[in-house]
Amino acid sequence: MAEENEDNASGLDALALELTRTSGRFARIAGRTAGVGYSLVAWRVLADLEQSGSARVSALAQQQRVAQPSMTGLVQRLEHEGWVNRSPDPGDGRASRVAITEQGRAALDEYRRIAAGRVRPHLGELSDFDRATLARAVELMQQLSERIGDPRA
Amino acid sequence: MAEENEDNASGLDALALELTRTSGRFARIAGRTAGVGYSLVAWRVLADLEQSGSARVSALAQQQRVAQPSMTGLVQRLEHEGWVNRSPDPGDGRASRVAITEQGRAALDEYRRIAAGRVRPHLGELSDFDRATLARAVELMQQLSERIGDPRA
DNA sequence: CCATTTGCATAGCTTAGCTATGCAAATGGG
DNA sequence: CCCATTTGCATAGCTAAGCTATGCAAATGG
Numbered sequence: 001m002a003e004e005n006e007d008n009a010s011g012l013d014a015l016a017l018e019l020t021r022t023s024g025r026f027a028r029i030a031g032r033t034a035g036v037g038y039s040l041v042a043w044r045v046l047a048d049l050e051q052s053g054s055a056r057v058s059a060l061a062q063q064q065r066v067a068q069p070s071m072t073g074l075v076q077r078l079e080h081e082g083w084v085n086r087s088p089d090p091g092d093g094r095a096s097r098v099a100i101t102e103q104g105r106a107a108l109d110e111y112r113r114i115a116a117g118r119v120r121p122h123l124g125e126l127s128d129f130d131r132a133t134l135a136r137a138v139e140l141m142q143q144l145s146e147r148i149g150d151p152r153a
Numbered sequence: 154m155a156e157e158n159e160d161n162a163s164g165l166d167a168l169a170l171e172l173t174r175t176s177g178r179f180a181r182i183a184g185r186t187a188g189v190g191y192s193l194v195a196w197r198v199l200a201d202l203e204q205s206g207s208a209r210v211s212a213l214a215q216q217q218r219v220a221q222p223s224m225t226g227l228v229q230r231l232e233h234e235g236w237v238n239r240s241p242d243p244g245d246g247r248a249s250r251v252a253i254t255e256q257g258r259a260a261l262d263e264y265r266r267i268a269a270g271r272v273r274p275h276l277g278e279l280s281d282f283d284r285a286t287l288a289r290a291v292e293l294m295q296q297l298s299e300r301i302g303d304p305r306a
Numbered sequence: 307c308c309a310t311t312t313g314c315a316t317a318g319c320t321t322a323g324c325t326a327t328g329c330a331a332a333t334g335g336g
Numbered sequence: 337c338c339c340a341t342t343t344g345c346a347t348a349g350c351t352a353a354g355c356t357a358t359g360c361a362a363a364t365g366g
Contacts, residue, residue: 016272024180024193026294040177094344119169137290141179247313
């Protein structure tokens with residue numbers, strides 16, 4: 001791969017495609033296999049709520065870059081699991097604030113334990129350099145995610 | 154991130170989680186936004202067929218690590234789009250061989266053009282080193298994908 | 307020749323996303 | 337103060353994508 005990153009656009013295209021395809025495959029296999037059940041977005045929402053305390057539905061939708069009705073549905077499923085609850089927003093009768101429950105925290109911990117457990121042993125077999133490469137790639141993919149589809153691209 | 158990759162398991166767990174979450178987010182944003190329509194698995198199947206010529210449904214399912222009925226459904230959708238066709242397998246009356254059509258090749262090219270076009274400009278802004286990091290990360294994620302969930306783990 | 311295995315399809319479910327639309331609460335101009 | 341607009345969320349209805357369980361026809365083998 002190192003021989004095609006210096007000169008022309010076709011190398012960029014190839015990298016763009018490979019990155020997209022590989023990340024999708026990896027996420028599906030690492031995050032979904034063995035029936036953890038919910039999507040990555042669900043866990044991201046829980047993780048957000050774990051730190052922020054509570055948030056409104058539309059704010060969650062914006063953060064995760066999904067449409068508002070999609071987030072409504074996800075929150076409903078999470079509420080049905082007992083992982084979040086909704087309370088009326090003081091000062092705005094339309095809005096409701098979504099907060100994580102104790103069960104939600106427990107489920108999140110469990111998910112983290114399982115998901116990490118599936119990937120960790122294979123990470124452990126890599127060299128320090130390869131692990132650092134992956135860690136840096138995570139940062140780069142986060143940057144790219146934010147830039148792609150951003151209005152000010 | 155570089156300060157936590159040397160000593161204990163919590164660093165590995167953190168990397169495992171971040172890698173899973175970030176790759177999922179990236180794939181969703183890069184591959185799905187702007188309504189390319191089908192999933193990454195669909196395009197991977199087309200790409201496989203482009204190179205292999207034709208394959209059986211169960212072989213495609215194994216390659217993509219999905220259940221056989223899932224692949225049946227995907228092949229039906231692709232067939233409905235006119236992107237693949239099915240012909241009876243000579244020598245095995247139960248099986249049918251799936252092959253890509255000219256329209257399928259065109260659709261695949263179009264997808265590649267769009268998907269690469271969305272990511273490429275942002276890749277172009279990175280340094281050579283960062284691009285090489287991503288290219289190496291692609292290889293590593295492919296390795297990890299193959300090892301995770303493999304019977305002989 | 308019949309029992310088992312194999313390849314694929316179907317049925318029925320859940321998750322997950324989308325757009326379009328509805329409704330109630332908040333906001334703001336006249 | 338009243339009414340039109342905006343805003344926050346829910347609902348309806350669609351498609352895609354995955355799963356398990358099951359059915360059926362063709363191949364295989366004792």
